[in-house]
Amino acid sequence: MNDTTVSPLTLRVNLAEYPSTSALRSGAVRSPLIEFDFCGPETAHNGFKAMLRENAFDAGELAIVTYLQAIAYNKPFVMLPAPVSGRQQHHCAGYNSAHNSFSPKDIEGKRVGVRSYAQTTGLWIRGILQHEYGVDLDKVTWLTVIDGHLSEYADPPNCTRLPKGSDLGQMLLDGEIDASLLGNDMPADPRIKTLVPDAIEAGKAWYAREGVIPINHVFVVHRDLTRKRPDVVREIYRLLVESRAQSISKAPLPPFGLEANRKGLTLAIDWAFEQKIIPRRLAVDELFDDVTASLGA
Numbered sequence: 001m002n003d004t005t006v007s008p009l010t011l012r013v014n015l016a017e018y019p020s021t022s023a024l025r026s027g028a029v030r031s032p033l034i035e036f037d038f039c040g041p042e043t044a045h046n047g048f049k050a051m052l053r054e055n056a057f058d059a060g061e062l063a064i065v066t067y068l069q070a071i072a073y074n075k076p077f078v079m080l081p082a083p084v085s086g087r088q089q090h091h092c093a094g095y096n097s098a099h100n101s102f103s104p105k106d107i108e109g110k111r112v113g114v115r116s117y118a119q120t121t122g123l124w125i126r127g128i129l130q131h132e133y134g135v136d137l138d139k140v141t142w143l144t145v146i147d148g149h150l151s152e153y154a155d156p157p158n159c160t161r162l163p164k165g166s167d168l169g170q171m172l173l174d175g176e177i178d179a180s181l182l183g184n185d186m187p188a189d190p191r192i193k194t195l196v197p198d199a200i201e202a203g204k205a206w207y208a209r210e211g212v213i214p215i216n217h218v219f220v221v222h223r224d225l226t227r228k229r230p231d232v233v234r235e236i237y238r239l240l241v242e243s244r245a246q247s248i249s250k251a252p253l254p255p256f257g258l259e260a261n262r263k264g265l266t267l268a269i270d271w272a273f274e275q276k277i278i279p280r281r282l283a284v285d286e287l288f289d290d291v292t293a294s295l296g297a
Contacts, residue, residue, distance in 0.1 A: 006033075008031075008032060008033055008034055008035040009034055009035065009229060009232055010035040010036075011034060011036055011037065011058040011225075011232075012037050012039050012056070012057045012058045012059075013036050013037060013038050013039065013040065013057060013058065013059050013060045014038075014039075014040025014044055014048075014050075014051055014056075014059075014061060015036075015038060015040060015060045015084070015219075016040070016044035016061065017042075018084065018085060019247040019248065019249035020084065020085070020244040020247045020249070020253060021240075021243055021244075022243070022246075022247065023242065023243040023247070024036070024239055024240065024242075024243035025038055028243075028246060029242040029243050029246065030239070031235045031238075031239060033231065033232055033235050034232055034235060034236065034239075039057070040057060044060070044061050044217065045063060047060070048062055048066050048149040049149045052066070052070055052077070052149055052150055053149075053150070053151060055076075055222070058221065058222050058225065059220065059221040059222065059225065059236065060219070060220065061084045061085075061217040061218065061219055061220070062077070062079075062217060062218060063119070063120040063149075063216060063217055064083075064120055064215045064216065064217065064218055065118050065120045065123050065272055065277060066118070066120075066148075066149045066150070067079055067287070068268065068269060068272050068277070068278050068282060068287075069118065069148070069149070069150050069152075069153055069277065069278055070150065070220075071282055071286055071287060072278045072279055072280060072282065073152045073153070075150070076222055076223040076224065077220040077221065077222055077223060078220060078221060078222075078223050078226055078287075078289050078291075078292050079218050079219070079220050079288060079292060080218070080220065080221065080233070080236065080237050080240070080292050081256060081258040081260075081261055081288065081292065081293075081295055081296055082218065082219045082237055082240045082241070082295070083215045083216075083217070083218050083219075083254035083255075083256070083261065084216075084217040084218060084219055084240075085215075085216040085217045085253070086213045086215045086216050086217075086253055086254040087213065087214065087216065087251070087252075088200075088203030088204070088206070088207060088214065089121060089124035089125045089128060089183075089203070089214050090125070090128055090194070090199040090200070090202045090203035090206065091186075091196070091199035091200055091203065092121050092124070092125045092181055092183040092186070093112075093129065093180070093181050093182075093194065093195035093196060094172065094180060094182060094187075094192045094193060094195060095178065095179040095180075095193060095195055096172050096173060096191050096192060096193075097191050097192070097193045098175070098191045099175040102178070102179060102195055103133075103195075103197070104129050104133035104134075104135050104195055104196060105134060105135055107129070107135060107140050107178060107179050108136055108139040108140060109139055109140075110140060110141070110178035111141045111160075111178050112140050112141070112143065112177065112178060112179045112180060112181065113143045113144075113145075113162070113166075113168040113171060113172065113177045113179070113180035113181070113182075114142055114143070114144060114168075114180065114181040114182075115144070115145050115146060115168065115182075115185075116144055116145070116146050116147065116148055117142055117144050117148070117155045117156065117159050117277070118148040118149070118153060118277050120215075120217075121181060121182075121183040121216070122142075122181045123268065123271055123272055123275060124214045124268075124271075125181050126181070126271070126275055127267070127271035127275070128196070128206070129196075130271075130274070131271075132196075132202075133196070137275060138156075138158055139158075141158055141159075141160060142155075142156075142158060142159045142160070143160050143161075143162050144159055144161055144162065145162050145164075145165075145166050145168065147161075153277075156275075156276045168180045168182060168185070169182060169185055169186065169187040170187075172187060172192065173187055173189060173191070173192075179195055211263065212254075212263055212264040212267060213252055213253060213264070214254075214264065214267075214268075215261065215265070215268065219236070219240060221233055221236065221292075223289070226289055226291040230291045233291050233292065233295075234291070234295065237256075237292075237295045240256075241256060241296075244256075256296050257295075257296035257297070258284075258288060258293055258295075258296070258297070259297075262284050265284045265287065266284055269281060269282050269283075269284065
């Protein structure tokens, strides 16, 4: 009797621990087709550059902005319609009330810190400041700490690189910068106020109107995988769906599926083009191939 057992395909994966990925990373959901080698760094964004410049991973998460750049610069990765993380972003810009009292428009002509100009949090909160509060982004000096993940990309001319190792949170506390886009890294200090007034309520109102939870990270696979092993790609998507379903977190996340995310992806593309992060305006359908576009349909 012939042994027809097929060994599982081992994939090098960069995927952080989130409530929605915990079951996948722990092996609580699994597949006989795939063996996951979660060899990426603990903080996933530290592996994005290696994924795109060195092909260090076969699959994993990428920031949506990084992925848009990857498509624009013809990198061999393709997105699954499976957001790994996302949130409302109105609360992610802060200023030090001990030094200034700012409304959003007041940052024009000022120095505002952001880890990287192409950081996804930066994209979303800048777009909100522009489209909801009338801020002219070109009149702001953006102070960055690191470069982008793709070597082909260069920051716009109104960006200035800070010395290596600069701590934007501390600089904000010390009054060395006027405001900062920091997200989860915002200092827990009563002097730090959100640039958007009543930011949490503003985010809820924006969601009620737009119906979009801004995507932070998406799951991608190397394009060779969709061409040679579409069965494995479909299985990865199934596992991601099951892993999220087992999450005990109640935090809202962007939905799965291409059409369910079309509006949010269109918004990310439009704002990335407006902010000079991508060299051309992409079409949503460019972000997928025939295999990944059909997932969840």
